[in-house]
Amino acid sequence: MKTALIILAAGKGTRMQSDLPKVLHKVAFAPLLEHAMASGAALSPQHTIVVAGHGADQVRAAAQDFDADAEVVVQEEQLGTAHAVAQARATLVGFDGMALVLYGDTPFVRTETLEKMQAALSAHDVVVLGFEAADPARYGRLMMQGETLEKIVEFKDASEEERAITLCNSGVIACRAALLFELIEAVDNQNAGQEYYLTDIIGIARARGLSATAVTCPEEETLGVNSRSDLAAADAAFQIRARAALMEDGVTLMAPETVYLARDTVIGRDSTIEPNVVFGPGVTVESGATIRAFSHLEGCHVARGGIVGPYARLRPGAELAEDVKIGNFVEVKNAQIAEGAKVNHLSYIGDATIGAKANVGAGTITCNYDGVMKHHTHIGARAFIGSNTMLVAPVHVGDGAMTGSGSVITSDVEADALALSRAPQVEKPGMAKKLFEILTAKKARMQRGS
Structure with missing residues (x-):
């Protein structure tokens, strides 16, 4: 299946307390963004699109240093993840393959995991990457019915019952590109954060009779960096x-x-x-x-x-x-x-x-x-x-x-x-003894004077 990577890298990373864009902070001498790009690069994507915002010029330079063909688009206002992905739409006009949404600050998703998502997309319209969280904290929750993903509920909008669920959303999503942007058009910001959540496309897809599922991975692959x-x-x-x-x-x-x-x-x-x-x-x-x-x-x-x-x-x-x-x-x-x-x-x-x-x-x-x-x-x-x-x-x-x-x-x-290139050796008999006597006497005079 043809693949386009959409890598979200627009965040400032306030908690990093840095002038450097968050995705350019380094792990193992490489920017976080490079790690994320490398994971997806093994799928041999036809397009790699990086959505930049804060420090866009620096992000562009880093992305194209790793992949000269990477395309960088700018999200001028950070209005949510769905809005960020929408910035890639013009670049993918006419593309009929899979769009895979990754995050520049989530560097460790394995290529094997992305391949599992790619395979699952052959039987479903939307595939989400989930994980069982040891501490679900403020992650979005995946609402499953058997193998069907019914919706994703953000923590801020979740009930106590929904917050008790430990299957959480990594944010990584695979969907055919045309369908992805069609679903994003229906996303609104009527939620506690007043943001356009990419996760809302699951509920929209299900309401239209489309299928969605979740592929899971170990929690360590979904480690995000915010500080x-x-x-x-x-x-x-x-x-x-x-x-x-x-x-x-x-x-x-x-x-x-x-x-x-x-x-x-x-x-x-x-x-x-x-x-x-x-x-x-x-x-x-x-x-x-x-x-x-x-x-x-x-x-x-x-x-x-x-x-x-x-x-x-x-x-x-x-x-x-x-x-x-x-x-x-x-x-x-x-x-x-x-x-x-x-x-x-x-x-x-x-x-x-x-x-x-x-x-x-x-x-x-x-x-x-x-x-x-x-x-x-x-x-x-x-x-x-x-x-x-x-x-x-x-x-x-x-x-x-x-x-x-x-x-x-x-x-x-x-x-x-x-x-050979040496000065000739000169030896002066007894001179070392005389020199030491002179220096010792000089030192004694200086000590008496102090």
Whole structure:
């Protein structure tokens, strides 16, 4: 069935106490809106329409950053959910498939759940996503007769008997697009909130002899975010789910509760993740790699057999080939490191290419920035870079070349050559003793004077 996603993202989110639109607050380094869009994207929708309001330009940018084809419409006044969905009507003129209404602040509805709704729509005119609530609180209640959904009653309009029902409305609705907008036309705002409720289309549909039903999901999928504490709870829920999925897929997490994952983190089977590792956006770790404790990775790729850390930082553009070793207190940025190369200690490698089986000694720095421009460093295959070498880019060290420890390399080094750049060592016998005596006497005079 053809599908159009309508994602409601117009709310200001007053309880967030923020200038940022609510749907742009992040869980696992990604805006709430991106999570919602990703759930629906697996259905391969023909249209993705985001209904924005507060901060519409920011919402548009975020939506189109995830999906360049996403269409953004603006709800100038927030008059209720039915009014919000109606803003998408002009975009879907002539569309004969399913319209699926999602919420930008409800990020965790699974794709499998949406597929169940899609399947149910083949036998019903309207399908609603419901859940059994541990604490129904102020959720709308689903009034069921067998498999038939008769109506949805908002909490503010519900009787005590209706409030005792625990089957609650998530807000997610599936309906053929033309019928959806036809039903919305009949919605009024004669209710306690004086809003145009999308939920009213169920009663209208039933009054017209149309069928409606509810598909259910675990309550955790319907978690909405309205405050900073909700945001923290959502992040915690995401991490628990994502860690469990990795372990199910064959990844070892030595202390799962200490590993922080991004929405798009990919880790291959038989990899090992030690405690206190943070994965920022855009990280892929292939099978059999080891990420050691207290490392931070973002925008990078680690191939099979790689070892990273402890206390390493991989920044965007770091590309590690198979069996590369990045050791403690090493930072890599925008650099390609070939198979079997090692950067084991206390080094910064930025804007560089390192050849296969090269060895970069402790304290090496690629001096890539001149205050205005960034420059590239090339280290050839099997090269040996001595400890505390400064490579002043742009510079090229050939295959099999070596630099002496403590060297400042400002010119290219040809293949198999040894490059040394040191001031000669000068030794003055007895001078250290004399200097200490002078300094000690000076200190004593200063103390007497104070």
